[in-house]
């Protein structure tokens with residue numbers, strides 16, 4: 384799969400780009416009427432760029448909305464996200480204990496919330512073999528939209544690097560065997576990740592470097608893996624992170640949106656619980672970086688995400 388600069392700017396369907404409205408060839412059973420999609424800071428008033436969306440929505444490609452942080456208000460929180468245009472939310476798994484709560488959310492919101500299967504690098508035990516076997520068997524069930532999250536985390540724990548490598552290699556195998564994109568968590572570990580991805584040729588491997596916050600050189604290296612995208616979230620709004628400068632070298636065709644909720648809230652909610660409806664702030668920031676309207680950013684990143692996560696409707 385080629386997501387490079389030659390990839391089409393906007394995905395599959397015919398779009399009417401002549402007027403204010405973008406119309407795709409999708410039909411959404413729950414979205415028959417025009418939806419007003421507004422910046423959360425301007426709810427209740429006419430926002431400068433409230434846009435009328437016939438069928439434009441955005442996808443939060445990485446959100447842990449099944450965690451206990453959302454137990455008290457999950458339904459309200461999801462309604463808020465959906466009403467602001469975040470129509471799809473992809474849920475990366477953490478460990479064996481989180482699977483049931485994730486599947487419960489997916490069952491309750493089947494048009495909006497989709498589960499992945501994997502083992503977070505910080506949850507890899509001393510002896511990962513039996514746990515990886517157990518998770519591997521669950522791939523025979525058919526509801527997963529991606530493999531993850533996996534990767535290497537050397538920030539929290541350097542002692543289990545061997546086990547993390549073993550787990551990551553297994554996730555690459557699952558990704559290829561089940562034809563699902565790989566969702567990679569890299570924390571102080573890009574070098575390790577690149578070495579593992581280049582250990583063997585993995586033709587057809589696709590995925591996302593989730594919560595990307597590296598420098599320009601690292602971004603270029605990530606994008607040298609043709610089937611991969613960068614997941615961009617709240618870190619974009621953190622001044623010190625310098626991500627806007629880095630993204631100037633990254634084609635918009637290689638970016639997907641994510642919150643990593645409940646973590647990494649964008650400014651002005653930094654330090655508080657994050658939730659999918661806050662993606663508007665990331666969209667806003669991306670629109671400044673790329674000098675495109677929020678509608679165009681929404682269209683393009685949604686098109687990117689649906690090319691990558693081929694199992695979501």
Ligand SMILES: [Zn+2]
Pocket residue numbers: 445447475532643
């Ligand atoms: Zn995550």
